Amino acid sequence: MPEEAPVINTVWVELLSVIRSAVLTCIGAPVITADNRRNGITRPHMKTMLVIPALAILAGCAAPAPNEDAQLEAMLSGRAPRQLTAEQLAEVRKNPLGSEKNPVRVEGVDGEYRYLARLRCPEGKPPVVERVGSAGDRSPYGSIMDIYDVVCDAPPHRTVFIDMYHPGHVESAAVPGFTIVEP
Secondary structure, eight states: OOOOOOOSOHHHHHHHHHHHHHHHHHHTOOOOOHHHHHTTOOHHHHHHHHHHHHHHHHHHHHSOOHHHHHHHHHHHTTOOSOOOOHHHHHHHTTSOTTBTTBOEEOBHHHHHHHHHHHEEOTTSSOOEEEEEEEOSSOOTTSSOOEEEEEEOSSSOEEEEEEEOBOTTOOOOSOOTTOEEOOO
């Protein structure tokens, strides 16, 4: 019979032992102890009993939450993850258009550019537009928002939030301080 290798890192062995005991307790299986070893359960069997629950726990940690999957799938297909009720939409519209709580709704990146190109400063000229990035928070519709700085020669200077996950939607209103030309 080959000689067993010495345990190199007892911390890992102890951690796996705790995980194994927790999993076995959760599923109602008997926990293997030193007494069990004397009853014919050998060290290779114990390693198998440790590895299988540990892999099951890790697999569970790696799987995304079902809600996150649905949100990602909606955004990848160009749709906002959440449709608002009339009451929720009325609440969103209480905030200024282009704000984080009431982003401009458009269809795709092209819709973002078309909307921004239609904006006019008070002097009638198009504003200078620069993309700042994406918002860390989600829009009221559950999707990622893009952020743009929109600047005129004179005030206003606005930060505009745009939600591009609204197929077929063309915003007809201008953000505060600007006018808008028809598409």
